[in-house]
Amino acid sequence: LAKTTQPISMDSYEGQEVNITCSHNNIATNDYITWYQQFPSQGPRFIIQGYKTKVTNEVASLFIPADRKSSTLSLPRVSLSDTAVYYCLVGGGDFNKFYFGSGTKLNVKP
Amino acid sequence: NAGVTQTPKFRVLKTGQSMTLLCAQDMNHEYMYWYRQDPGMGLRLIHYSVGEGTTAKGEVPDGYNVSRLKKQNFLLGLESAAPSQTSVYFCASSYRSGSPEQFFGPGTRLTVL
Numbered sequence: 001l002a003k004t005t006q007p008i009s010m011d012s013y014e015g016q017e018v019n020i021t022c023s024h025n026n027i028a029t030n031d032y033i034t035w036y037q038q039f040p041s042q043g044p045r046f047i048i049q050g051y052k053t054k055v056t057n058e059v060a061s062l063f064i065p066a067d068r069k070s071s072t073l074s075l076p077r078v079s080l081s082d083t084a085v086y087y088c089l090v091g092g093g094d095f096n097k098f099y100f101g102s103g104t105k106l107n108v109k110p
Numbered sequence: 111n112a113g114v115t116q117t118p119k120f121r122v123l124k125t126g127q128s129m130t131l132l133c134a135q136d137m138n139h140e141y142m143y144w145y146r147q148d149p150g151m152g153l154r155l156i157h158y159s160v161g162e163g164t165t166a167k168g169e170v171p172d173g174y175n176v177s178r179l180k181k182q183n184f185l186l187g188l189e190s191a192a193p194s195q196t197s198v199y200f201c202a203s204s205y206r207s208g209s210p211e212q213f214f215g216p217g218t219r220l221t222v223l
Contacts, residue, residue: 032210043114043200043214044153087152092210095160096141097168100152 004088009105018075020104022088025069030093033064033071038085038103047086048073075106083108111136114215116201122221123191131186131218133201139213140206142184143168144176146197147217153200159184160206191222 005023012018024033032051036044048055048062050071055062061074075082085105089098117132133142141160145153145168155168157176165176173195175187184203188195198219202212 034211041217043202043217044212045214046211049211095158095166096204096206096210096212097143097155097158098210098212100145100154102150102152 003099004090004101006086006088006101006104008102009107011107011109012078013109014079015077018078018082018106018108020073020075020086020088020106021070022073023070024088024090027068027090028093031090032092033062033068034089034092034098035060035062035073036087036089036100038087044087044100049092078106078108080108080110082106113137114201114203114213116199116215116218118218119216120219122223123188124223125192127191128187128189129191129220130188131199131201131220133184133186133203133215134182135184135201135203135213136182137203137205137213138181139203140181141204142178143202143204143212144174144184144186145200145202146170146195147200148197156186156199191220193222196220196222 034049035047038044050062063072085103087103091098114135143158144156159178162181201215204212
């Protein structure tokens with residue numbers, strides 16, 4: 001499973017756009033890039049997934065450059081309720097298994 | 111649909127005791143997984159199953175056993191609990207085909223004294 005590197009923590013203010021970048025130099029051809037959100041005392045929750053280029057849903061956007069060695073999760077206009085840990089995962093091609101790194105703890109301030 | 115459920119939510123064991131954690135999913139998923147999460151860390155895969163009657167080792171399988179006798183259930187067993195197994199345990203499931211998204215349960219907080 002390819003490992004990922006992402007910032008340990010980030011601070012933001014309500015209403016701002018937040019971009020979290022993840023590095024995954026050893027991504028395999030059949031790997032997907034997936035982002036999960038986790039609140040304290042809860043299981044991770046799927047946010048968005050992509051293979052290449054850009055993916056957008058009602059919650060976030062995911063930008064993936066052509067070489068796929070990194071990806072950026074973009075959260076538009078964050079609110080206090082977006083305070084959570086965000087995990088960048090690479091994998092899925094091998095029985096849908098993923099490697100969870102330590103994640104990025106996002107702290108949204110009023 | 112209940113999604114993925116886990117039983118129990120909390121448990122305290124003494125060293126050497128045994129217990130079984132139950133995970134159930136009602137989404138007809140083929141794949142199921144058990145993870146552990148230690149404070150301030152990401153999730154680590156313990157065991158997983160790609161179908162009824164099959165299991166495989168993950169990243170940290172030592173000290174745990176699993177069984178998948180029914181498609182909807184995935185059991186995680188601790189035969190002789192150790193303090194190092196104090197953790198939060200998460201179960202997840204996913205479809206075999208299509209988007210490789212995993213759906214997680216609410217977790218079981220286990221303390222081994």
